[in-house]
Structure formats: C-alpha cells, structure tokens
Amino acid sequence: MSSEEIDPRFDTPANADVLRYLRRELPSAHSDLSEELTRSVAGLSDVETYCPTQWSYAFVVLHGPDQTIFGLAAGMSALAYRLAPARLPAALEDGAWPAPELGRDWVRFEPWTDEPLAESRRRLARWCRAAAEDAGAV
Numbered sequence: 001m002s003s004e005e006i007d008p009r010f011d012t013p014a015n016a017d018v019l020r021y022l023r024r025e026l027p028s029a030h031s032d033l034s035e036e037l038t039r040s041v042a043g044l045s046d047v048e049t050y051c052p053t054q055w056s057y058a059f060v061v062l063h064g065p066d067q068t069i070f071g072l073a074a075g076m077s078a079l080a081y082r083l084a085p086a087r088l089p090a091a092l093e094d095g096a097w098p099a100p101e102l103g104r105d106w107v108r109f110e111p112w113t114d115e116p117l118a119e120s121r122r123r124l125a126r127w128c129r130a131a132a133e134d135a136g137a138v
Contacts, residue, residue, distance in 0.1 A: 005052045010061075014068045017103030018061075018082070027059045027074035034060045036111040037073035039121060040128035047137050062128070064137025071131055078108040079124060081131035091127060 006022060029037075034051070037060055041047050051060045062071030072080040082105050083091055092098070096107035109127060113120055132138045 007050065007052070009067050010050075010063070010069060012067060018069050018072065018106070021102050022059060022074075025074075028057045029059045029073040030076045031057060033075070033077065033079065033111070034073045036121070036124065037062065037071055037079050037128075040079065040124040041071070041132070042125065044129060044132050044138050047132055062132070062137075064132065064135050066136065068135045068137070070135035070137065071128060072102065072106075077112065078110055080106050080108045081127050082106050082135065083127070083131055084134040087130055087134065091130075094123065094127070096127070 006019065010019060034057070038049055041049070041062055046065055047062055048064075049060055049062055052058050059072060059074040061069045063069045070082045074080070080099050080102055081091075082103065085105060088105070088107065091107045095113070096109050099106040099108045109124060111120055111124055115123075129138065
C-alpha cells in the first residue's frame with residue numbers, strides 16, 4: 001500500500017495529523033481489531049468505515065459525512081478515537097492513553113482487558129459515540 005492509496009477525500013485540515021501518521025507508518029490492522037472498531041460504531045447513522053486495501057488487512061478508519069476521521073484500527077491491539085479536549089480527562093480515567101502520534105486529541109483504548117468482553121464492548125461503543133458526536137457525525 002502506498003500513501004497515494006488513501007482516498008483523497010480525506011485530505012482536510014481536520015485530518016492532517018492522522019493522515020501524516022497513516023502515510024508515514026502505512027499501518028496494518030489485525031482483523032479482530034478491525035472487527036471491534038466496526039462493532040463499536042453499531043447503531044450510529046451517518047458513520048462510515050474506510051479501509052484502503054481490506055484484502056491486505058490495512059488500517060480501518062471511521063468518519064462522518066464531512067470525511068472527518070474520528071476512529072482508527074491500526075496495529076494489533078488498540079483502537080483509537082479522536083475526542084474533544086474536554087472529554088480527554090474522562091477517557092484517560094477510563095483506561096485510555098494518549099496517542100500523540102495521531103494528533104493531540106487522540107487516545108487509544110485496549111479492547112481486550114480483564115473486564116468481561118460485553119462490558120469492554122459497551123465502553124468502546126460509548127467512546128465511539130462520543131468521538132462521533134465530537135466530529136459532528138451524529
């Protein structure tokens with residue numbers, strides 16, 4: 001995959017930091033991680049997923065109608081969401097950690113923890129909804 005394969009509709013100022021990361025790192029995403037990202041968006045209208053080369057397990061992003069990226073599956077074990085600055089302290093308190101390589105408003109969450117899987121999925125869905133709201137996607 002090359003950086004040219006990232007759909008140019010995402011080339012917006014709001015996506016500059018995360019696109020810089022994606023083009024530099026060209027990350028892949030484990031299929032289980034991508035599935036958890038897709039599951040976290042269930043029930044949210046006007047939210048879409050994008051993967052430049054699904055057959056090769058490339059990264060997966062979530063975005064709204066204006067193409068603002070607010071969710072990311074990349075790597076083996078952590079989902080990332082872009083949140084409004086006011087939400088960051090609560091996210092960190094809920095187990096997230098900063099993801100400055102994606103941008104200053106991004107945090108990562110581990111989807112597989114010691115808590116029951118159903119609770120982990122509810123937690124991720126809450127943060128996905130918050131990220132979608134902050135991106136104006138819901």
